[in-house]
Amino acid sequence: MARPKRIDKSEILKAAEALITETGGLHFTMDLVAARAGISKGGLTYSYPTKDALIEDMLRRELQRFVSHRESETTGVAPRDKMEAHIKVSAEQKAVYLTRAAHLMAALSSHPDHRKQVQAFYREAFELADPTTEEGRRARTAFLSIEGLFLLRGLGLMEVSDQEWDDVFADALKHLN
Structure with missing residues (x-):
């Protein structure tokens, strides 16, 4: 009797990430994954019921x-x-990561039960800056500007050239100084 094939979650994730990157999330189905x-x-x-x-x-x-890289x-x-x-x-993010992350965040944020990890990520990053100091307020403004650009470009809501990026x-980095 043949041993059943072991399903590797990492390989499923790679396939799903490639698909969402290629299609921009528009044709992302379980059948295609x-x-x-x-x-x-x-x-x-069996690995991912939904x-x-x-x-x-x-x-x-x-x-x-992203956090490991940061x-x-x-x-x-x-x-x-x-x-x-x-x-x-954030500035170094390749287009592939940028598009994938933006679409994943958008997809997940539409489900209130699943948004917690996105909220925790952004809260932790936002709190890197101390709002009681001028430097901290500038850092928060810098953070919000780059995250806004990330979402606009990553979701395809605005064309942003590499030079503009x-x-x-x-x-944003100048605002920190």
Whole structure:
């Protein structure tokens, strides 16, 4: 008797991420994810019973990737150092990550029960700046400007050239000083 094929959640996530990146989330179905991952739909639903569960896991992975990168770029322990790292890492995001993360956040944020991880991510980042100081208020403004640009570009709501992207992030970093 043949041993059953083990379903690798990591491979499912890779397939789902590639699909959402390629389609912009417009044609993101469980059938297409299963086909892309080379497994049956039953195998997919064994690992991820709902599309929401799959999206939630994809978002968790994307946020962990970003936070790990931000932590590796942080040069000090002060909140300002962490905010600077957040802005720098955001500026470096490749178009593939940008589009994927924006669509995942949009998809997940429409489900009140699942928005908690997005809310926690943004709350933690927002609180890197101390609003009781001038520097902290400038840091919050810088943070909001880059996150707004991230969502506008990532969701395809506004065309943003690479030069415009770089300029906004450079200005945001100047606001920290």
